[in-house]
Amino acid sequence: MLSCGILLILFFALRLSAKDHCAFVSVVSGSLCVFLAVFVLVCTEMLSQRWRRLLGLIVWATHLTMGYTFIFSGPIILPWDQVPFFLFIIFTVYTMLPFKLWYAVVLSFITSLSHILVLTLCLTIYEDNYNPHLANQLLSNAVVFLCGSVVGAFHKVLMEKTLRQTFQDTLRCLSMRMKLEIEKRQQENLLQSVLPVYISMKMKLAIMERLQDCKDKEEQQRMVKDNNFHSLYVKRHENVSILYADIVGFTRLASDCSPKELVIMLNELFGKFDQIAKENECMRIKILGDCYYCVSGLPVSLPKHAKNCVKMGLDMCEAIKQVRDATGVDINMRVGVHSGNVLCGVIGLRKWQFDVWSHDVTLANHMESGGLPGRVHITEATLKHLNKAYEVEDGNGHLRDPYLKELNIQTYLVIDPRDPSSHSRSAPKPRVNDGLKMRASVRMTRYLESWGAVKPFAHLQSREGFMSVRLPLPNCLSDFRCRNKSQKSKFDEELHNEMTTTIDELSSKQWSKTEESGSLALWFPKKDLEKQYRALDLPMFKHYVGCATFIFLCIFSVQMLRLFPEKLSRCQWLPAVSEAVVKRPCVRLPLATVTTAVIVILAVFNLVRPRSHVEWAITDAAISSGATLQNFKARPYSVFCCILSLIACGVFLRVSFELKVLFLTLASTAYYIIILNINRKLFVVYGNVLLDAAGKSRRTPVNECYGFPPFSLSCFRQDFLLKYKNRTEQDEIETRENLNRLLLENVLPAHVAALFVGENKKNEDLYYKSYDCVCVMFASVPDFKEFYTECDINKEGLECLRLLNEIIADFDELLSKPKFSGVEKIKTIGSTYMAAAGLSGTPGQENNQRQQAQIGNMVEFAIALIGKLDGINRHSFNSFRLRVGINHGPVIAGVIGARKPQYDIWGNTVNVASRMESTGELGKIQVTVETSDVLHKLGYSCECRGLINVKGKGELKTFFVCTDMSKQQGLGLS
Numbered sequence: 001m002l003s004c005g006i007l008l009i010l011f012f013a014l015r016l017s018a019k020d021h022c023a024f025v026s027v028v029s030g031s032l033c034v035f036l037a038v039f040v041l042v043c044t045e046m047l048s049q050r051w052r053r054l055l056g057l058i059v060w061a062t063h064l065t066m067g068y069t070f071i072f073s074g075p076i077i078l079p080w081d082q083v084p085f086f087l088f089i090i091f092t093v094y095t096m097l098p099f100k101l102w103y104a105v106v107l108s109f110i111t112s113l114s115h116i117l118v119l120t121l122c123l124t125i126y127e128d129n130y131n132p133h134l135a136n137q138l139l140s141n142a143v144v145f146l147c148g149s150v151v152g153a154f155h156k157v158l159m160e161k162t163l164r165q166t167f168q169d170t171l172r173c174l175s176m177r178m179k180l181e182i183e184k185r186q187q188e189n190l191l192q193s194v195l196p197v198y199i200s201m202k203m204k205l206a207i208m209e210r211l212q213d214c215k216d217k218e219e220q221q222r223m224v225k226d227n228n229f230h231s232l233y234v235k236r237h238e239n240v241s242i243l244y245a246d247i248v249g250f251t252r253l254a255s256d257c258s259p260k261e262l263v264i265m266l267n268e269l270f271g272k273f274d275q276i277a278k279e280n281e282c283m284r285i286k287i288l289g290d291c292y293y294c295v296s297g298l299p300v301s302l303p304k305h306a307k308n309c310v311k312m313g314l315d316m317c318e319a320i321k322q323v324r325d326a327t328g329v330d331i332n333m334r335v336g337v338h339s340g341n342v343l344c345g346v347i348g349l350r351k352w353q354f355d356v357w358s359h360d361v362t363l364a365n366h367m368e369s370g371g372l373p374g375r376v377h378i379t380e381a382t383l384k385h386l387n388k389a390y391e392v393e394d395g396n397g398h399l400r401d402p403y404l405k406e407l408n409i410q411t412y413l414v415i416d417p418r419d420p421s422s423h424s425r426s427a428p429k430p431r432v433n434d435g436l437k438m439r440a441s442v443r444m445t446r447y448l449e450s451w452g453a454v455k456p457f458a459h460l461q462s463r464e465g466f467m468s469v470r471l472p473l474p475n476c477l478s479d480f481r482c483r484n485k486s487q488k489s490k491f492d493e494e495l496h497n498e499m500t501t502t503i504d505e506l507s508s509k510q511w512s513k514t515e516e517s518g519s520l521a522l523w524f525p526k527k528d529l530e531k532q533y534r535a536l537d538l539p540m541f542k543h544y545v546g547c548a549t550f551i552f553l554c555i556f557s558v559q560m561l562r563l564f565p566e567k568l569s570r571c572q573w574l575p576a577v578s579e580a581v582v583k584r585p586c587v588r589l590p591l592a593t594v595t596t597a598v599i600v601i602l603a604v605f606n607l608v609r610p611r612s613h614v615e616w617a618i619t620d621a622a623i624s625s626g627a628t629l630q631n632f633k634a635r636p637y638s639v640f641c642c643i644l645s646l647i648a649c650g651v652f653l654r655v656s657f658e659l660k661v662l663f664l665t666l667a668s669t670a671y672y673i674i675i676l677n678i679n680r681k682l683f684v685v686y687g688n689v690l691l692d693a694a695g696k697s698r699r700t701p702v703n704e705c706y707g708f709p710p711f712s713l714s715c716f717r718q719d720f721l722l723k724y725k726n727r728t729e730q731d732e733i734e735t736r737e738n739l740n741r742l743l744l745e746n747v748l749p750a751h752v753a754a755l756f757v758g759e760n761k762k763n764e765d766l767y768y769k770s771y772d773c774v775c776v777m778f779a780s781v782p783d784f785k786e787f788y789t790e791c792d793i794n795k796e797g798l799e800c801l802r803l804l805n806e807i808i809a810d811f812d813e814l815l816s817k818p819k820f821s822g823v824e825k826i827k828t829i830g831s832t833y834m835a836a837a838g839l840s841g842t843p844g845q846e847n848n849q850r851q852q853a854q855i856g857n858m859v860e861f862a863i864a865l866i867g868k869l870d871g872i873n874r875h876s877f878n879s880f881r882l883r884v885g886i887n888h889g890p891v892i893a894g895v896i897g898a899r900k901p902q903y904d905i906w907g908n909t910v911n912v913a914s915r916m917e918s919t920g921e922l923g924k925i926q927v928t929v930e931t932s933d934v935l936h937k938l939g940y941s942c943e944c945r946g947l948i949n950v951k952g953k954g955e956l957k958t959f960f961v962c963t964d965m966s967k968q969q970g971l972g973l974s
Contacts, residue, residue, distance in 0.1 A: 004032040023073040031062045056097040060107055063089045068118070077122050079137035086115045087148045094152030101156055108152065112145035176729040193900055194747055195354050196283070196299050199233050199345055203352075206231055207739055232805050234345030234357075236796055240297030241309040241339040241382060242361055243282065244368035245273070245316055249331040250290040251952070254906060257441040262906060263768035263894035265441070266290070268448035270897055272319055280312040285344075285356055287902055288829060289910075292316075293364070295356055298344060306385030309337045313376035314416050321374070327443040332374050336367025339382040343797055348808035350815055351825045352746045353902070357801060359790060363403075367411065370401030376414040383412055391415040748895065748903045749824050751840050768894035773838055773851040775858040775888040775931075776910050778917035779865050780832035781807065783880045803876060804831060810868045814861065822854060823861050826905060832917070835861065836905060839893060855888050855931060856938040862886065862925050863963050884925040885916025886961075888934070915950045916958065925961040932959040 007028050038055050067085050071077060090108045093099065099107065116138055123134055192200055247269070254262055266287075273292050277284050281302060282294045294312070297305035313335035320333040340360030346352045363379065371377030377395050378386075395411030397404045404411065744753040752767060784804060790797040811833055814820055826834040837854040862884045869882050889909035895901050912928060920926035927935065932942040942959035950956045 004028050004035060008032070023069055027066055027069040027073075031066050034058065034062045052098045053103075056099055059097060060089070060093055060111075063092060064111065064114075067115070071118070077119065079119060079123060079134055080141065081119065082115070083141055083144055086111055087144060090145060090148045091152050094149075094156045095159070101153065101160070104156060105149070105153060108145075108149045112142065112149065115145070116141055173729065176733055179733060194352060194743075195346060198299050199235075199354070203231075203233055203346070204739070207742065208735070232345070232347070232802050234343050234347070234798060234801050234805075236341065236343050236798065237298055237301070238341045239301055239305065239339070240295050240342055241305040241337060241385070242293065242295050242342065242356065242364035243309040243313055243335060243337050244291065244293045244365050245313065245333060245335045246292075246368055247290040247320065247331055248334050248373045249329075251911070253329060253331060253440060253444065254290070255908065256439060257445075259768045259770040259892045259894070260766075261441045261445045262892055263766050263896060264445050265448055266894070266906075267766060267896040268451050272451055273316060274897065274900070276312055276315045276319065280308045280315065282308055282312050284897075284900055286353055286827075287897060287904065289904075289906065291368075293368075295342065295344070298342075306337070306339050306382045307389050309339075310376055310378065310382070310386065310390060310414055313337055314414065314418075317374055317376065317416070318418070323444065323447060327440070327447050329440045329444050334368055334371045334373050335376045336364055336369070336371045336378075337376060337382050338364035338367050338379045339385050341796070343801055345801075347801065347805040348828060349812035350746060351827055353827055355828070357788075357830070358797060362785075363407070363409065366401050366403040367397065370397040370404050370411070371395070372413065376416075378412050378414060380410045380412070390417070747901060749839060752893075752895065752903060766894065768892065771838060771891050771893065773854070773888060774891045774893075774905070774909065775837045775855045775886065776891065776905070776913035777835050777837075777858050777862055777884060777886045778832055778914050779811075779835075779862060779882055779884045780830075780917055781869070781880050782831075782883055782922065783878075784831040787878070787880070803872075803878075806876075807831075807869065807872055807880075808833065810872060811865055814864050814868065820857065820861050820864070822857055826903070833865070836891070837861075838888075839905070851888075852934050852938060855886075855934050856940070858886060859925065859935060859940065859961060859963075862961075866923070881922040883917055883920045883922050885913050885918070885920050886925060886927045886931055887913035887916055888931050912950070912953065912956075915953065915956075919948055919950060919958075921960070925963070926958050927961060929957045929959065932961075935961060 008025075038059060041051065041055060067082050067089060070085065071081050089111050093104050093107045093111070097104070119141070120134075120138060188200075194200075195203070254265075257265065270287055270292060274284055276282075277294050280296070281304075282296045283298050284292070284294045286293060294309075296302060296308035296312075302308065316335060317333045320331060323329070324331055338360055340358065340363070342356040342358045342361055344354065344356045346354060367377050367379060372395075377397060378392070383392060392412040392414055395413045397409065397411035399405075741753075747753070781804075784800075784807075787803075788797060788800045794800055808828055812825065815823060815825060822840060823835050823837050824839050826836055828834065835858070837858045838851065862882075865884070866882045869880055872878070873880055887909055889907070889912075891905045891907040891909050893903070893905045895903050916926045916928065926945065927942065935942055941962040943962050945958045945960055947955045947957055
């Protein structure tokens, strides 16, 4: 369209007669109208997509019509007539029109063949004068067209490859961006399911800053594994109420349950309690076996915190009463509530759990243990906050709990307004139906399943959605479209819709001008980006040189057809040189420059070569006496060779655009000087002869300008930019994935976490496993209770918790040692540290030797804990001592809790291990007789303590593990 406009402007600027050149004016004007119409249709996106091949054919046919009009509208037809214009058509077909490669090859072949056939017919049939050089001239035309077609096809193949790569990278970039959003959403859901928002945000920012500061991916992985963040995330809150609740009779019931039944019962019960907590504006803190405790007034202070906790306690008792009445199972609920102040937050490095600490928390715990089944037991502090909302009666808690008696706490029992029978302090007898012959656990499980509690992690986005993003992108969209909609998850549909919308909105206008590449010269404003782009490897450079060599051969062939044939020598490149050229811009750019310069020089070789006296005499004679067109048959082909040499500059697609412009400018200037200065006489004579042959009738000069637009370089730069963005987003996603892994593995063990993020994870699944042999350890710092005080000096206990955080963090650091890789931290309970060994293996497949090794490993871990605590004592000038209890045997592991999923283990083994700790002695490791036998086989010596009274177990024979503690202190500090 622009060329047509320029031709018309030149035509009228030269004041040529439209009447004499009617065909030229008509065709150019008509072509301009056609191009304008096509331009309007192309701007209509819907029509251009539907009719793009037809519009391309119209443009090609219009150009072809213009070419033949220029040929036949002149007074004389020459063998080289309109060769540059038809070469322009060939390049237009390959580079500008939306045709596939084979379609472009066919059209360029038709264009070339039609030109040669038409000129052959016109010059052999209709011309009277015999031209002995016609065959060579037509063959030269064919070589020029072949060169143009090959270079055009080469350009099209590379451009299509680049555009496909750009499209693929665009899809990948979009997928990465969407995945990043999903990762962020999942991470926030996960973190908020474990921790309150105000604490989780602080922890997330701190971890993200630490991971982003570390650029090395291996270092990031190590940091995720070690998780060395010694910050204290604890805050003081005043005027809150704390509720402790314990299911009376559940221990006996659990002993008869299968793993599945136990996990289902716990999940349904605590899921129901979570629902009640939400209704009463309470926050569940933690689940300890069958004990449930929560707080009202966190994180936002609530004036009704005491009423909320009392109401929740009554609702929990009512829920358990319904279970008891429906199943006939003798269970009940014992609830204790106290109001006061708490320190809440997270301590340690592993298995983060939101927790609360204070003397008021301890008092609330004793209110539960000193309460009555089926009743809510409250302190006088809580009663004052109730403002007579409930009727109460004396609780006499001091008669049932020595701690309450020691503090002289006045307690009360709340009277449930919904159940007058709650005045009775004794639990009602369970209703037993004659028809109930199933086990109690089966009846409980079936009834509780009707509650329909939410499964753990059901609120998180399924990772199944992003597995499709990991598919190879060429098949990504087809996979989305071909998948049956009924089988798609909600996330799959969301991913497909968002990606389709984004791709539809993506156009060249949107990505051709960005903040990263907005300059006219296509430079990146960021110098680092520009430097990285220019230093990229260029594997395709050998193909550029090959194409340039082909142009060289074509020019050489045209020159040989003009003058004389000579043998061509072959040039062989060594593989090492080729690799150096591909890898090093300092070698690549000079080679491209030299290659192009050789082609440029060869194109004008016959115009600047020294001439003999005879040749100059012939030229002078031609000027003086007249000559025919046959004497100047080679002149146009010299110009054609110059055109091909300029095309060779565009072959090096990834070479700097500025360098190519400079080279083309210099080459064009040199050509003009050579043609218009050195060879001026020859071309003047050629022009005069041409005018004489045309009968002094002057034809319209038709000079076509064409070249490679900067579009190709823009594509390459956009491709690089998308890859750069993709790489940046990939790094961010990996950081986010590391953070997600850290968060998830701080809630669940690694082998359990993999089940909740795998492809085959189903939200309706509950995780539970039964293990034949697991070693369980409880390690506490009993002296910390005396050390903990609340006063202004230690910021109401905050500084005491800071020391506890250091103790737990040092214990957690031991878990990162390869020696203790089989030890899994379960949780902390105040100043008590709970861990287990033997949970990572496949249940039932551990051999006896491995089981025994796990017990020995746990003893070594306990010794290391003692050494760590001794090191802390030396630095903090304290005298804390560790009390450890260890037991091994069968356990049940599972994940429970709908809104705050929690991994835990249950069973008689766990209960006995806890009793081994609570009945032990400071600085010693107490074990059962069975564990002592195993340790004796492993080479440990154990000292018999004798029979001790264990709550719920009667008298048990226990042992103390004999260890050389002085040798282990260094291990703990290393």
